[in-house]
Amino acid sequence: MAYDAGIDTPAAPGGEGVRRRDFINIAAVSAAGAGGAAVLYPLISQMAPSADVLAQGTAEVDISAVQPGQAIKAVFRKQPLFIRNLTAVEIEEANKVDVGSLRDPQTLKERTKEGHENWLITMGVCTHLGCVPSGAATGEVKGEFGGYFCPCHGSHYDTAARIRKGPAPKNLQVPEYKFTSDTVVTIG
Numbered sequence: 001m002a003y004d005a006g007i008d009t010p011a012a013p014g015g016e017g018v019r020r021r022d023f024i025n026i027a028a029v030s031a032a033g034a035g036g037a038a039v040l041y042p043l044i045s046q047m048a049p050s051a052d053v054l055a056q057g058t059a060e061v062d063i064s065a066v067q068p069g070q071a072i073k074a075v076f077r078k079q080p081l082f083i084r085n086l087t088a089v090e091i092e093e094a095n096k097v098d099v100g101s102l103r104d105p106q107t108l109k110e111r112t113k114e115g116h117e118n119w120l121i122t123m124g125v126c127t128h129l130g131c132v133p134s135g136a137a138t139g140e141v142k143g144e145f146g147g148y149f150c151p152c153h154g155s156h157y158d159t160a161a162r163i164r165k166g167p168a169p170k171n172l173q174v175p176e177y178k179f180t181s182d183t184v185v186t187i188g
């Protein structure tokens with residue numbers, strides 16, 4: 001099963017087939033998560049954060065290679081972190097939502113940094129019971145709203161990583177971060 005990372009992927013209807021696929025997806029997420037961390041390691045290592053920075057639990061990530069429609073996974077304070085470069089269409093999708101209708105009302109602007117609204121940086125931890133949602137890697141299911149999908153109990157997040165459907169009570173958490181430059185972010 002292959003999905004284009006830049007294309008919204010509708011959720012499959014319920015039934016046995018979904019449950020089987022979810023198991024497959026969980027396995028894929030685990031493998032991709034490990035791969036993402038491995039890929040990011042050289043970038044973080046290359047930045048060589050000083051000992052005092054490490055002590056504060058911050059991490060610098062080079063995002064220069066992440067193209068629109070792509071995302072990378074990192075590990076921050078022992079938890080998965082998603083860094084996503086939104087396409088113009090994904091930004092438009094997020095901005096046209098009636099915020100008042102949301103379970104956890106937030107605009108995309110409130111969830112990103114001024115001048116960097118295309119960079120959606122969130123923890124990769126479902127706010128229901130803590131599973132790792134899919135959608136950050138090429139081929140992963142993004143759910144009915146084109147953002148992230150948690151296969152554990154079926155939570156769907158949109159292109160601003162806001163909860164739109166399923167049991168999760170809150171949007172994916174946006175950690176503290178800042179842009180050190182246009183291509184480097186400091187998380188934490």
Ligand code: FES
Binds near residue numbers: 126131
């Ligand atoms: S942990 Fe994500 S939906 Fe339950």
